[in-house]
Structure formats: structure tokens, C-alpha cells
Amino acid sequence: MRALFALVFAVLMAFASEISIATYNVQNLFDCKDDGSEYPDFKSNTSKWYCEAASSKLKRTKQVIDAINTDIIALEEIENEQVLRALVDGSEYKFIAFSKAKNSPVGLALVSKIKPSGSEIFEVPNVKTRNILKVVFEVEGKKFSVFVNHFPAYKNGINMQKKAERTLRAALGNEQNAIVLGDFNSPYGQKSILNDIIATRGFYDLYSFLAPKDRYSHAVHGKKRAIDHVLLSPSFMANGDLSYVDGSFEVFKPSFVVDEHGFAKSNLYSDHFALKFKISTKPSPAKSGKLANENLKKEAKKVEDQNYKKADIDTLFEHPEDVPVQVERAVVILKDKHGFIVSKNRRGIYVFDPKNSVGVGDELDILIRRVKFYKEALEVSSYEIINEHGTKDVSEDLLDSSKLSIARSGDVIAKISGKLESGYLHTPHGKIRVYSKKRLKDGVQGFERARVKIYKNEKEIVME
Numbered sequence: 042m043r044a045l046f047a048l049v050f051a052v053l054m055a056f057a058s059e060i061s062i063a064t065y066n067v068q069n070l071f072d073c074k075d076d077g078s079e080y081p082d083f084k085s086n087t088s089k090w091y092c093e094a095a096s097s098k099l100k101r102t103k104q105v106i107d108a109i110n111t112d113i114i115a116l117e118e119i120e121n122e123q124v125l126r127a128l129v130d131g132s133e134y135k136f137i138a139f140s141k142a143k144n145s146p147v148g149l150a151l152v153s154k155i156k157p158s159g160s161e162i163f164e165v166p167n168v169k170t171r172n173i174l175k176v177v178f179e180v181e182g183k184k185f186s187v188f189v190n191h192f193p194a195y196k197n198g199i200n201m202q203k204k205a206e207r208t209l210r211a212a213l214g215n216e217q218n219a220i221v222l223g224d225f226n227s228p229y230g231q232k233s234i235l236n237d238i239i240a241t242r243g244f245y246d247l248y249s250f251l252a253p254k255d256r257y258s259h260a261v262h263g264k265k266r267a268i269d270h271v272l273l274s275p276s277f278m279a280n281g282d283l284s285y286v287d288g289s290f291e292v293f294k295p296s297f298v299v300d301e302h303g304f305a306k307s308n309l310y311s312d313h314f315a316l317k318f319k320i321s322t323k324p325s326p327a328k329s330g331k332l333a334n335e336n337l338k339k340e341a342k343k344v345e346d347q348n349y350k351k352a353d354i355d356t357l358f359e360h361p362e363d364v365p366v367q368v369e370r371a372v373v374i375l376k377d378k379h380g381f382i383v384s385k386n387r388r389g390i391y392v393f394d395p396k397n398s399v400g401v402g403d404e405l406d407i408l409i410r411r412v413k414f415y416k417e418a419l420e421v422s423s424y425e426i427i428n429e430h431g432t433k434d435v436s437e438d439l440l441d442s443s444k445l446s447i448a449r450s451g452d453v454i455a456k457i458s459g460k461l462e463s464g465y466l467h468t469p470h471g472k473i474r475v476y477s478k479k480r481l482k483d484g485v486q487g488f489e490r491a492r493v494k495i496y497k498n499e500k501e502i503v504m505e
Contacts, residue, residue, distance in 0.1 A: 057323035061111035068311035190223035221272040229267040231429035243275040284325035354388040389451040402432040418450035458487035474501035
């Protein structure tokens with residue numbers, strides 16, 4: 042009898058089906074008809090947007106969709122259902138679902154080669170944002186649900202994002218085979234808006250199975266960010282009737298959408314890359330909850346161990362040619378309108394990124410991809426935040442004034458005082474030029490958090 046059962050089980054496993062799924066933010070797929078809700082740049086007959094431009098965008102997006110070629114694709118930033126139907130016209134994607142909030146410029150969608158068994162829309166209350174679209178499937182008698190999301194942008198504030206996240210959590214209910222995906226405008230790691238779902242519901246962010254260098258889906262303006270996500274409920278990993286196909290998750294970057302620097306050709310296709318993965322009708326391993334969780338953590342740890350070469354700021358200045366390197370627990374000690382300074386062992390380096398979302402005191406594991414010399418000073422031109430460790434007091438990460446002789450651009454001196462004469466501060470540790478927008482009187486002066494820069498081959502402290 043046992044032999045017969047084993048045989049039947051083996052036969053069932055042999056015929057298990059794999060289902061491929063993707064999520065892709067197409068970046069503003071508009072038509073050339075004015076509905077009144079378009080972004081200003083996408084109203085017809087504008088300098089940049091007209092029927093020919095809309096047709097060209099549609100054609101290029103079709104090219105990406107054909108290349109993705111999964112059974113199910115979730116899509117974000119689709120203007121309307123008519124555009125969606127034009128996108129999949131002539132393809133194998135015979136089934137569509139679409140949702141757009143009232144007066145919203147764009148909506149979200151799901152296209153599928155597999156017939157859905159149902160769908161549902163969840164509105165985020167009191168927030169001008171996209172709805173959450175739930176689409177239910179049944180394959181070989183096994184059900185799973187796909188939740189398509191496009192959360193508010195980071196610039197709209199964390200409270201708006203939290204309202205969307207709470208709506209998602211409520212929508213999930215007690216779903217056993219839930220797939221949560223889309224553009225969440227939130228990073229992977231400690232500051233992810235999805236961490237509550239991960240912690241309280243046991244969901245797994247598939248980025249955990251990629252090496253840090255590969256964790257990004259949004260790649261423009263010299264910055265790569267992991268703001269699109271795929272989360273799977275724990276049933277896909279253990280004790281469920283469906284399973285995640287090991288090693289199937291990837292950031293999909295066909296060569297035609299990538300520029301010579303490794304960033305997205307956003308002017309032609311999208312500023313996002315697609316995320317792809319597979320599930321199977323094969324049951325997930327039968328394990329105790331504790332054991333299953335430990336095994337997954339071990340797999341994720343294997344990936345984490347593939348980190349880049351570690352370095353501190355001093356090493357980076359000595360050997361800038363060694364990039365990419367990873368600086369662990371670097372602290373943001375200063376911000377301005379063009380970027381920020383991170384410090385390690387009290388030595389700093391400037392990171393150019395006008396659109397950054399870090400705050401003073403943030404403690405980060407940062408992957409420095411590229412550096413360059415700008416106005417005689419070394420600065421970071423491309424980076425990725427690998428992990429976030431919370432915030433701290435920055436006082437212990439500032440340079441002591443006794444180290445003035447070795448100070449360089451990127452350092453921030455905690456406190457420095459001396460006699461100011463003709464624009465130079467004379468201190469017990471040497472003299473240094475002082476720049477300030479405010480006129481400073483000669484005499485005894487003291488400064489806190491003084492930023493060091495290079496001007497005409499000479500060091501100066503800048504008080505802004």
C-alpha cells in the first residue's frame with residue numbers, strides 16, 4: 042500500500058505545472074486622447090506628446106511584454122482599459138483586469154494567458170492613489186490570488202504609504218496562497234513599508250534570494266533602487282499545496298532596455314525593470330514552521346555572503362579604482378540640496394544624489410558603485426543602499442579638530458575654534474580658510490559641524 046501511495050505521489054509530481062508571473066511598471070503608458078485626468082506632459086498636442094509618440098511608446102512596451110513572456114503579468118501606470126487592450130492585442134494574453142481610481146491619471150492592470158476565477162478592487166481611503174487589484178486563479182484545483190499594487194510615491198509622505206499598506210493588509214485577510222507584487226515606492230531592507238506584512242504574516246520578499254548587487258528594479262539618474270517587490274505568503278515555502286520554484290526570481294533586463302552604463306532606457310521604454318518568478322502546483326515541503334523559516338534564512342544568508350569587498354572611507358580614498366565596494370554601517374552626517382555625506386570611522390565622503398531619501402543620522406550599509414573627482418574632490422556618483430540599521434546621534438562620527446592636518450573634502454569637523462583673521466581661522470592645530478554666506482568678523486570664533494571642502498586646491502571649512 043505504501044509503495045502504491047509513493048508511486049501515485051511520484052506520478053502527480055511528474056505532472057506538476059509551473060506558472061510564470063511578472064510585475065512591470067511601464068512608466069506612463071498614455072494614449073493621445075484627452076480625458077481630463079492626464080499628467081500635463083501627456084496631454085495630446087503638447088510639445089512632447091502626440092499620437093505618433095503615443096503609438097511609438099505602445100509599440101516599445103509591447104516589445105518588452107513579448108520579451109517578458111510569462112503566464113501572468115501585473116502592470117502599473119496604464120492610462121485606461123483601451124490602452125491596455127491595445128497593448129495585448131494579437132498576443133496570448135486573452136484575459137485582462139484593470140482598475141483606476143476616479144480622477145487618477147493612471148491605473149494598474151493584470152493580463153493573463155490563464156483564465157481568472159474572480160477579481161476584487163480595494164480602495165485606499167482618504168488618499169489620492171491607485172486602488173489595489175486582487176485577481177484569483179485556480180490551476181489543477183489549487184487556488185492562488187495575485188494582489189497588484191502601486192503605492193503613493195515617497196515624496197507624498199510615509200503616512201500616505203502606511204494607509205495603502207494597511208489597506209493591503211486588510212485585503213489579504215486570511216489568504217493562504219497570496220502573491221503581493223507591484224511598485225511600492227519603498228526600499229528593500231529596514232525601511233521597507235512592507236516589513237509589517239513580512240513580520241506579522243510571515244511573507245517572504247523574494248529580493249532576499251538575490252545578491253545585494255542585483256537588488257534593484259528602478260534604475261535611472263545614476264541610482265538603482267529596489268522599489269518594486271514580490272512577496273509570497275509562507276504557504277509557498279512550506280506546508281502548502283503550491284510552491285515557489287527555487288532560483289526562478291530575477292530582475293528582468295533584456296539588453297535592448299539597458300543603456301551602456303547599466304541603467305534603464307527610460308526615454309524609450311521605462312525607468313523600471315520587470316520582476317519575474319515562477320510558482321508550481323507541486324506542494325511546498327512539509328516542514329515545521331520553525332524549521333522552514335530557519336532553512337529559508339540559511340538560503341538568504343548564502344546570498345548575503347556574496348557581498349562585495351568591504352572597505353572604509355579611508356580605503357576608498359586611497360584606492361578609488363577598487364570600486365565597487367561595500368561600506369558597512371556608514372552614517373549620514375550632513376545633507377544639502379545636491380546630496381549627502383556618509384561617515385565611517387569619523388572620515389566622510391560626499392554622495393551626489395539630489396533625489397535621495399536619506400536622513401541625517403541614518404546608519405546604512407552602502408554599496409559604492411562608482412566614484413569621480415568633482416572640483417578637485419572625490420565623491421560618490423553611483424551607489425545602492427543595501428541595508429538600513431536605524432538612526433543614531435552623529436556626534437561620534439564627526440572628525441575631531443585635532444585631526445585638522447589630515448582633514449579632506451567630505452569630512453565634517455565636530456567643533457573647531459581659533460582666531461579669525463582675513464578669512465582664515467588660526468587654531469592650535471593649524472590654520473584653515475573659512476567660507477560663510479554671512480560676513481564674519483575677525484576675532485575669536487568657534488564653529489560646530491564644519492564641513493571641509495576644497496577650493497582652488499586649498500582646504501576650507503564651509504559654514505552654511
